[in-house]
Amino acid sequence: MEDTRFSPESDRARILLAGTRDTAMKQLSQLLDTRGFHVPVLASAMDRFVKSLVPLPRAAACNIGCAWCCHLRVGVSIPETLVIFHEIRAQATPEGLAFLKHRILKTSGRGDILDENFWRRSRCHCxxxxxxxxxxxxxxxxxxxxxxxxxxxxxxxxxxxxxxxMEIQVPCFPLYRAGVDLYSSVLIQVAAQRGLASFQVGFIRALEILFTDDTASEHWLQGENVFLPAKIAEVTLD
Ligand code: SF4
Ligand code: SF4
Structure with missing residues (x-):
C-alpha cells in the first residue's frame, strides 16, 4: 500500500531523491562526454530516464480524458523542449506540423503565457x-x-x-511527484555545467521560439541565450 505521508522533506525521502538525482546526473554526464552534446544524445538520455520511472500509483485519480491540469503553465528544461520539438518535427506530417505551429502561436498570442495566473484565469488549454x-x-x-x-x-x-x-493545493503522492520532476532539474543543471544558458522555461513560449526560428536549437547548443524570453524561474536542486 502506498504511503502518502512519505513527503520529499522526510530524511529517507531526501536521501532517496538525492541518490536518484546523483545517479541521473552521472549517467547524463557520461553519455554527453562519450557521444557529445547533441539533440539525439539528449533524446536517448530522456528516453532512458522515462523508462526508469515507476508507474503512477493506481490510487491516483488520473484518467484518460481528464485534463483540468492541462490548463496550467508547464515549466520545462531547454533540453526537454529541444528533444520534444525535434521528435515532433521528425514524426509529424507537414500538415500536422503546420497545425501544431498554428495552435502554439495562437496560444502564445492570447496573453502572458509565462505567468501562471494567465493560465488559471483564462482557462487556456495547452x-x-x-x-x-x-x-x-x-x-x-x-x-x-x-x-x-x-x-x-x-x-x-x-x-x-x-x-x-485559482491556485489550489492538489493532493498527490509528493515523493512520486518530486521523483519525476527531478529529471527536468537534472537536465537544467547538467546543461548549465557545460556552460550553456540553462534554466527553467515556459514550455509553449520555448516551443514558439523553436517553431519560428530554425536556427534556435543550433544557436543554443553553441552557447547563445536564445531562450531568455521563455525563462520563468531559476531551479535550485538543494
Ligand atoms: S491531475 Fe487532476 S486533472 Fe490531471 S488527470 Fe489527474 S485528476 Fe485529472
Ligand atoms: S503537453 Fe500539454 S496536453 Fe500534454 S500532458 Fe502536458 S499539459 Fe497536457
Whole structure:
C-alpha cells in the first residue's frame, strides 16, 4: 500500500531523491562526454530516464480524458523542449506540423503565457490538448517530465481549481511527484555545467521560439541565450 505521508522533506525521502538525482546526473554526464552534446544524445538520455520511472500509483485519480491540469503553465528544461520539438518535427506530417505551429502561436498570442495566473484565469488549454476530440494529449509519449509528474488523488480538487481560476493545493503522492520532476532539474543543471544558458522555461513560449526560428536549437547548443524570453524561474536542486 502506498504511503502518502512519505513527503520529499522526510530524511529517507531526501536521501532517496538525492541518490536518484546523483545517479541521473552521472549517467547524463557520461553519455554527453562519450557521444557529445547533441539533440539525439539528449533524446536517448530522456528516453532512458522515462523508462526508469515507476508507474503512477493506481490510487491516483488520473484518467484518460481528464485534463483540468492541462490548463496550467508547464515549466520545462531547454533540453526537454529541444528533444520534444525535434521528435515532433521528425514524426509529424507537414500538415500536422503546420497545425501544431498554428495552435502554439495562437496560444502564445492570447496573453502572458509565462505567468501562471494567465493560465488559471483564462482557462487556456495547452495547445497539445485534443480539445476537438477525446481531450487527450497529442504528444503523450513525448510529454515533459512536469506533465508526467503532475497527478492528483482527487479529480474534484483539480476541477475546483479550474472552475475557480485559482491556485489550489492538489493532493498527490509528493515523493512520486518530486521523483519525476527531478529529471527536468537534472537536465537544467547538467546543461548549465557545460556552460550553456540553462534554466527553467515556459514550455509553449520555448516551443514558439523553436517553431519560428530554425536556427534556435543550433544557436543554443553553441552557447547563445536564445531562450531568455521563455525563462520563468531559476531551479535550485538543494
Ligand atoms: S491531475 Fe487532476 S486533472 Fe490531471 S488527470 Fe489527474 S485528476 Fe485529472
Ligand atoms: S503537453 Fe500534454 S500532458 Fe502536458 S499539459 Fe500539454 S496536453 Fe497536457
Amino acid at each position: 495547445p497539445f490538448l485534443d480539445v476537438d476530440g477525446a481531450y487527450q494529449c497529442l504528444i503523450y509519449g513525448l510529454r515533459p517530465f512536469s506533465c508526467r509528474a503532475f497527478h492528483s488523488l482527487d479529480e474534484a480538487v483539480c476541477r475546483k481549481g479550474y472552475d475557480q481560476g
